[in-house]
Amino acid sequence: MDVSEERKYIDRAVKGDTYALSVLLQAYYEFLFKYLIKITLNPVLAEDLTQDTMVRCIEKIGTYNGKSKFSSWLITIGTNLYIDYLRKVKRENDLWEKERAIRKIQWQAALSNESWLPALSVLNQLSYNARVPIILKHYYGYTYKEIAKIIGVSEGTVKSRVHNGLKVIQEELISDEEA
Amino acid sequence: MKRHNRSINHLNNEDTELGTKKLISELDKLDNIYPVKTPNIEWFQQVVLVEKKQLRRKFIRELALFLIVALTLLSTYLVAFHHFPLVVFVIQIVLTILPIIVLTKKRERIADETDIH
Numbered sequence: 001m002d003v004s005e006e007r008k009y010i011d012r013a014v015k016g017d018t019y020a021l022s023v024l025l026q027a028y029y030e031f032l033f034k035y036l037i038k039i040t041l042n043p044v045l046a047e048d049l050t051q052d053t054m055v056r057c058i059e060k061i062g063t064y065n066g067k068s069k070f071s072s073w074l075i076t077i078g079t080n081l082y083i084d085y086l087r088k089v090k091r092e093n094d095l096w097e098k099e100r101a102i103r104k105i106q107w108q109a110a111l112s113n114e115s116w117l118p119a120l121s122v123l124n125q126l127s128y129n130a131r132v133p134i135i136l137k138h139y140y141g142y143t144y145k146e147i148a149k150i151i152g153v154s155e156g157t158v159k160s161r162v163h164n165g166l167k168v169i170q171e172e173l174i175s176d177e178e179a
Numbered sequence: 180m181k182r183h184n185r186s187i188n189h190l191n192n193e194d195t196e197l198g199t200k201k202l203i204s205e206l207d208k209l210d211n212i213y214p215v216k217t218p219n220i221e222w223f224q225q226v227v228l229v230e231k232k233q234l235r236r237k238f239i240r241e242l243a244l245f246l247i248v249a250l251t252l253l254s255t256y257l258v259a260f261h262h263f264p265l266v267v268f269v270i271q272i273v274l275t276i277l278p279i280i281v282l283t284k285k286r287e288r289i290a291d292e293t294d295i296h
Contacts, residue, residue, distance in 0.1 A: 018231065022223035029223075030215040038206050043213050058230040105212065112212045119202040120209065138199050139206050170198035 001027050010070055013061050021061055025054050028074055036078050038139065039132050041124045042101040043108075049085070053078040068149075072142075076150045079132060083151075086128060098124055122172040130165030133158045138166075 001009070006027075012020035032053055037046035056077050064073055102124040109117055123131055132151060136142045137158075144162075148155040260267045 018224060018227045022220055022227050025227070026217060026220055026223045029217045033215050034210055037209060037213055054226065055230055058227055059234060105209070108212050109208065114208050114212060117205045117208060119198070119205045123202065134202075135206070139203055166198060169202060173198050173201065 006070065010064070010066065014064055016062075021058065024070065025057065028071065029054075031071060032074055032078060035075055035135075035140075036082070038135050039079065039128070040082060040101075041098075041105060041120060043104070045085070045101075049078055049081050052081050056081065068146075072146065072150065075136075075140075079150055080152075082132075083128065118173060118176050119169060122169045125172075126165050126168060130161045130168075133162045134165045134169075137162050 001023075006024070009020045009024050013024055029050065033046055033050045036049045036053075037043055040046050040049065053074060057074060060077070064070070068076075102121055105120065106117060109115070123134070126134075133147050136147045136150065137144070142150070144155045144158045147158045151158070256267070
């Protein structure tokens with residue numbers, strides 16, 4: 001789907017066109033799931049959050065003003081739903097839960113003939129406060145300003161979280177290599 | 180998270196860049212490990228229709244609740260005003276003046292605290 005075509009579908013979806021909204025949701029389903037699995041590092045949770053994000057998108061499409069990209073708007077909704085989930089279940093510090101999820105990923109990687117993924121294990125140990133901005137900055141290429149808007153903190157805070165998070169990742173990777 | 184003897188302050192930009200590259204490469208692998216099966220357009224249309232229907236129901240329910248509460252409050256007020264106009268009048272004056280007094284007191288307290296510091 002090119003930009004002008006997407007614009008047309010967005011305009012129609014905002015006005016209440018069911019088909020146009022369905023086309024947009026289908027087009028962004030994969031993108032959204034891939035983003036959510038990266039920030040949650042939990043495939044089951046990522047799938048649930050993808051569907052919750054779609055439902056929220058259906059609910060809020062009338063308020064989309066086109067100031068940000070449609071993909072960024074979906075990322076903002078998905079990230080906020082993930083933060084809400086963490087607040088509700090208070091599992092962010094539950095190491096057992098996090099370990100279980102990353103073990104599943106490493107197991108699945110082995111089944112797919114991939115080697116051990118040490119950087120993901122370290123990423124999993126960081127809090128979502130650092131994990132989300134690192135992924136948005138270095139994987140998706142968002143600016144600090146855009147990330148600050150998505151997660152609702154100041155630009156300085158984002159910079160510091162990305163910087164410190166990356167240092168921890170590097171430190172742990174070196175430690176693993178030395179071991 | 181385990182610690183080791185190399186201080187994070189000793190890490191240079193090259194180290195951090197290598198770490199970032201490794202992270203990106205592993206995040207890419209994650210996409211291959213979990214391939215996404217996107218449902219067909221009919222499924223998405225069904226989801227949108229069902230959700231829109233539920234939103235409409237929710238809106239009607241909330242509107243009905245709002246109207247019931249509003250009408251109850253209004254009728255209570257009218258009945259009270261008809262039978263005890265003086266009491267209603269006094270309550271209204273108190274409810275108007277009370278927040279102003281509370282706000283003024285609060286401002287004075289804040290100003291006092293600022294003077295002390």
